[in-house]
Amino acid sequence: MSDLQTGGGPAGALPLAYGHVDPxxxxxxxxxxxxxxxxxxxxxxxxxxxxxxxxxxxxDYLRSKLARDEGLAxxxxxxxxxxxxxxxxxxxxxxxxxxxxxxxxxxPSYHEALAVIRDYPVKLAAVPxxxxxxxxxxxxxxxxxxxxxxxxxxxxxxxxxxxxxxxVTLSAExxxxxxxxxxxxxxxxxxxxxxxxxxxxxPPPRSIFQMDTHGVxxxxxxxxxxxxxxxxxxxxxxxxxxVERMAAxxxxxxxxxxxxxxxxxAAVFCERGWLEPHIVGLRQAYRQxxxxxxxxxxxxxxxxxxxxxxxxxxxxxLTLPEPLSAAEVLQRAQRLGIxxxxxxxxxxxxxxxxxxxxRVPFSYLELGDLTRGMExxxxxxxxxA
Amino acid sequence: MSDLQTGGGPAGALPLAYGHVDPxxxxxxxxxxxxxxxxxxxxxxxxxxxxxxxxxxxxDYLRSKLARDEGLAxxxxxxxxxxxxxxxxxxxxxxxxxxxxxxxxxxPSYHEALAVIRDYPVKLAAVPxxxxxxxxxxxxxxxxxxxxxxxxxxxxxxxxxxxxxxxVTLSAExxxxxxxxxxxxxxxxxxxxxxxxxxxxxPPPRSIFQMDTHGVxxxxxxxxxxxxxxxxxxxxxxxxxxVERMAAxxxxxxxxxxxxxxxxxAAVFCERGWLEPHIVGLRQAYRQxxxxxxxxxxxxxxxxxxxxxxxxxxxxxLTLPEPLSAAEVLQRAQRLGIxxxxxxxxxxxxxxxxxxxxRVPFSYLELGDLTRGMExxxxxxxxxA
Numbered sequence: 001m002s003d004l005q006t007g008g009g010p011a012g013a014l015p016l017a018y019g020h021v022d023p024x025x026x027x028x029x030x031x032x033x034x035x036x037x038x039x040x041x042x043x044x045x046x047x048x049x050x051x052x053x054x055x056x057x058x059x060d061y062l063r064s065k066l067a068r069d070e071g072l073a074x075x076x077x078x079x080x081x082x083x084x085x086x087x088x089x090x091x092x093x094x095x096x097x098x099x100x101x102x103x104x105x106x107x108p109s110y111h112e113a114l115a116v117i118r119d120y121p122v123k124l125a126a127v128p129x130x131x132x133x134x135x136x137x138x139x140x141x142x143x144x145x146x147x148x149x150x151x152x153x154x155x156x157x158x159x160x161x162x163x164x165x166x167x168v169t170l171s172a173e174x175x176x177x178x179x180x181x182x183x184x185x186x187x188x189x190x191x192x193x194x195x196x197x198x199x200x201x202x203p204p205p206r207s208i209f210q211m212d213t214h215g216v217x218x219x220x221x222x223x224x225x226x227x228x229x230x231x232x233x234x235x236x237x238x239x240x241x242x243v244e245r246m247a248a249x250x251x252x253x254x255x256x257x258x259x260x261x262x263x264x265x266a267a268v269f270c271e272r273g274w275l276e277p278h279i280v281g282l283r284q285a286y287r288q289x290x291x292x293x294x295x296x297x298x299x300x301x302x303x304x305x306x307x308x309x310x311x312x313x314x315x316x317x318l319t320l321p322e323p324l325s326a327a328e329v330l331q332r333a334q335r336l337g338i339x340x341x342x343x344x345x346x347x348x349x350x351x352x353x354x355x356x357x358x359r360v361p362f363s364y365l366e367l368g369d370l371t372r373g374m375e376x377x378x379x380x381x382x383x384x385a
Numbered sequence: 386m387s388d389l390q391t392g393g394g395p396a397g398a399l400p401l402a403y404g405h406v407d408p409x410x411x412x413x414x415x416x417x418x419x420x421x422x423x424x425x426x427x428x429x430x431x432x433x434x435x436x437x438x439x440x441x442x443x444x445d446y447l448r449s450k451l452a453r454d455e456g457l458a459x460x461x462x463x464x465x466x467x468x469x470x471x472x473x474x475x476x477x478x479x480x481x482x483x484x485x486x487x488x489x490x491x492x493p494s495y496h497e498a499l500a501v502i503r504d505y506p507v508k509l510a511a512v513p514x515x516x517x518x519x520x521x522x523x524x525x526x527x528x529x530x531x532x533x534x535x536x537x538x539x540x541x542x543x544x545x546x547x548x549x550x551x552x553v554t555l556s557a558e559x560x561x562x563x564x565x566x567x568x569x570x571x572x573x574x575x576x577x578x579x580x581x582x583x584x585x586x587x588p589p590p591r592s593i594f595q596m597d598t599h600g601v602x603x604x605x606x607x608x609x610x611x612x613x614x615x616x617x618x619x620x621x622x623x624x625x626x627x628v629e630r631m632a633a634x635x636x637x638x639x640x641x642x643x644x645x646x647x648x649x650x651a652a653v654f655c656e657r658g659w660l661e662p663h664i665v666g667l668r669q670a671y672r673q674x675x676x677x678x679x680x681x682x683x684x685x686x687x688x689x690x691x692x693x694x695x696x697x698x699x700x701x702x703l704t705l706p707e708p709l710s711a712a713e714v715l716q717r718a719q720r721l722g723i724x725x726x727x728x729x730x731x732x733x734x735x736x737x738x739x740x741x742x743x744r745v746p747f748s749y750l751e752l753g754d755l756t757r758g759m760e761x762x763x764x765x766x767x768x769x770a
Contacts, residue, residue, distance in 0.1 A: 116635030230645035250501030260615035
């Protein structure tokens with residue numbers, strides 16, 4: 001069976017629905033060599049239940065990477081290997097919220113993160129974004145009105161760098177402002193920073209975690225965007241107490257740390273010095289795709305269609321002019337040979353807020369397909385107008 | 386760093402705390418070959434987000450294994466790959482219980498499963514066992530008294546074959562009786578059957594899942610006991626609706642199925658025909674260890690110490706005579722050079738119920754160490770008497 005879905009579109013349609021890495025960019029041969037070495041040298045650890053904090057060599061590597069790239073000084077007890085960023089988010093919901101709590105998210109936000117949150121008995125509250133990311137003024141009003149209503153806002157889930165789906169980055173100015181609100185309202189911030197390394201010019205602003213002086217932020221990272229999502233290996237950094245709670249949770253204890261086998265393979269890959277040049281290559285590849293996509297948008301889109309110009313990550317976010325509906329454009333687009341996700345699933349109140357939006361990933365398709373895809377999308381928009 | 390803890394004992398102590406597989410029994414070279422082939426032949430699938438039901442070839446293999454071994458006829462929509470049995474249990478708690486529900490467990494039960502359950506806002510209720518497993522009469526009384534008290538018993542977690550920690554198997558007679566109670570009380574049964582393949586004479590009775598005519602049972606399996614726990618690959622079988630709910634949960638959708646890379650490696654291992662002879666070898670190895678352990682117990686233990694004689698699995702469960710306390714024996718034993726788990730963590734009311742019990746795994750230590758360990762344990766018991 002194919003493991004890739006058609007994204008709901010007809011067979012053969014260009015799949016603009018995927019926010020996936022292009023498999024052609026996987027360093028498959030190096031990973032095969034790393035797997036062989038991990039099993040030959042450390043097979044007994046890689047194949048067994050492991051320490052609850054996760055694969056030791058990988059934790060050492062990640063701390064040195066974060067120190068080198070960002071000047072982050074982390075002790076061993078500040079970092080835990082997780083089953084991807086998704087596994088860490090799921091764990092944070094389980095361990096750090098109570099039934100009836102309110103979880104704040106960006107509008108729009110990553111739709112599968114909303115699905116993770118909806119599996120818990122919590123309420124969702126969305127805070128609007130603009131071109132500088134999460135609107136901190138709106139966050140403040142929302143927090144105050146929740147408290148006035150007797151609710152307990154417990155957690156803020158944010159993707160501050162090159163957000164999925166909008167491509168927008170939270171400005172350096174707003175980050176400490178969001179933190180101040182978290183301090184004041186006893187809010188845990190889950191900072192999903194999985195796109196941080198995929199920047200096209202400059203690195204994104206210092207992370208919320210790094211600016212945090214009160215230990216209210218858990219930051220998530222992942223090998224899914226910079227190596228291979230099928231490994232299901234990510235990490236979380238936080239205070240010793242937060243990390244200890246994650247290490248002591250039932251799933252971590254019963255499983256013996258997150259995914260030892262894949263983590264040892266990733267560790268060998270990193271220890272060989274292969275990750276850094278691979279990330280440099282990914283930045284070049286995705287930057288080129290962004291250039292081609294933006295050029296195609298400028299060349300093809302009817303007036304009044306707006307889009308974001310991301311400085312990194314995988315996504316451009318398109319806004320259609322009134323009264324166009326993205327669902328209608330999708331219908332025509334599928335007949336013309338492309339498929340994509342409309343905005344609804346990225347909002348907590350999808351039908352109202354998402355209907356004029358289209359997420360356009362540039363991570364999965366090659367250059368020619370991106371250009372062709374935008375020509376088709378523009379044609380579908382024109383036909384719908 | 387070493388990924389194996391000392392089990393709380395002094396360095397160098399014989400670790401009878403582990404219920405782990407002996408790493409010497411891992412088929413490391415075959416797994417290295419399988420990893421190489423999985424990446425060479427199916428790297429793009431193995432390294433990517435996958436289908437929500439999990440690795441297709443592995444699902445095909447598992448359905449054929451269950452058909453061959455047990456005559457179970459499963460459709461593709463009845464089986465989902467999971468992040469080990471632990472990941473499946475965690476998911477079941479999340480998706481199939483509500484805050485305030487009561488979860489029933491065996492007394493004793495696997496202590497890390499209790500930890501998984503305690504991470505959810507549910508209540509725990511324990512049902513006693515005897516030599517034939519879960520006491521169905523006690524289950525019935527407990528269910529009725531819970532309902533009388535206005536509680537909602539939602540889920541029964543049971544390890545019916547070669548239980549961890551007791552080594553006891555639920556009799557064939559009691560299995561349909563437990564099912565009848567589940568039908569009557571709208572109870573979901575999570576049947577954790579991860580030791581099923583590790584039988585020493587005859588296979589265990591037909592699974593609760595197989596006897597279930599109303600679709601109230603989800604059965605969990607795992608490669609952790611029959612291949613390597615570090616892979617973190619297991620499976621769950623259930624009704625199409627149950628499996629669909631697990632496939633549609635946020636973590637599964639966001640992660641793209643459970644652990645694609647490790648699952649593809651396991652699939653190649655199985656497709657090569659390597660799993661069946663490997664399991665035969667494990668049965669022989671563990672049967673021999675059980676023989677040696679039971680012989681050592683008979684040769685060394687003071688009168689009035691009782692133990693179970695498991696027909697499979699990894700564990701013997703020891704009961705000390707009054708007024709001995711296992712904690713006191715452990716203190717002396719550690720000075721003499723072994724460490725083990727006393728009974729407390731396996732009970733929901735540990736201090737009261739577990740104090741006279743000791744779990745003795747025979748999966749991890751080699752024959753000579755098992756004999757020496759029992760000699761030391763017997764000496765520690767004598768010193769405590």
